[in-house]
Amino acid sequence: MEKNGDLSKPQNLPHGRLWCIRKWKELSDLLNSQGIGESRSEEKWRKVWSDLKNNTKRKWAKINKTAHGTGGGPALKMCLTDLENRVLSIMGVEAATGMAIAEVGFSTVEESEKVSKTVFIPVEPVNTEDIIIVPNEVPATDDEDWNTPGCSKDPY
Numbered sequence: 001m002e003k004n005g006d007l008s009k010p011q012n013l014p015h016g017r018l019w020c021i022r023k024w025k026e027l028s029d030l031l032n033s034q035g036i037g038e039s040r041s042e043e044k045w046r047k048v049w050s051d052l053k054n055n056t057k058r059k060w061a062k063i064n065k066t067a068h069g070t071g072g073g074p075a076l077k078m079c080l081t082d083l084e085n086r087v088l089s090i091m092g093v094e095a096a097t098g099m100a101i102a103e104v105g106f107s108t109v110e111e112s113e114k115v116s117k118t119v120f121i122p123v124e125p126v127n128t129e130d131i132i133i134v135p136n137e138v139p140a141t142d143d144e145d146w147n148t149p150g151c152s153k154d155p156y
Contacts, residue, residue, distance in 0.1 A: 001027075001049070001090050008049060056080070056087045 001007065007020050007027070024042045032039040040048070059080065066076040080088065 002086065006053075006091050008046065008053075052083075052087055053091055056084045057091075059084065060088060060093075 004023050007023050013019055024046065028040065028042045028045045031045060059078065063076065063078055063080070
């Protein structure tokens with residue numbers, strides 16, 4: 001995998017799929033010839049690689065999440081093994097942490113000026129003699145206790 005990259009991803013070659021199948025065959029023959037453990041088919045070796053990648057991603061995501069957290073708990077005493085570090089370097093850190101995406105939010109002033117249009121809505125003139133001004137103040141009484149809960153039907 002370190003020589004050829006992640007064989008589970010499609011290659012950008014004219015015969016990429018055929019190339020990957022041939023490389024998986026070579027890799028499974030090489031692994032089975034080591035004499036360590038049991039011999040496995042190409043499909044089983046693909047499953048081993050997939051499981052190793054998924055477990056590494058999950059573990060890295062957990063480590064990364066606690067490292068960027070706010071604290072407030074016991075420290076996570078987990079770290080990647082040498083094999084997991086090699087797997088992470090093959091598949092890329094973005095596979096475990098996700099790609100950086102620009103945040104979506106409020107547009108800048110320049111962008112909003114480009115998009116916005118001024119709309120005038122005609123309004124009938126208001127006769128100021130018809131407006132009655134009511135004071136918004138509530139007369140305070142000294143005998144009221146503001147700390148006791150009251151009913152929503154109470155006027156004040």
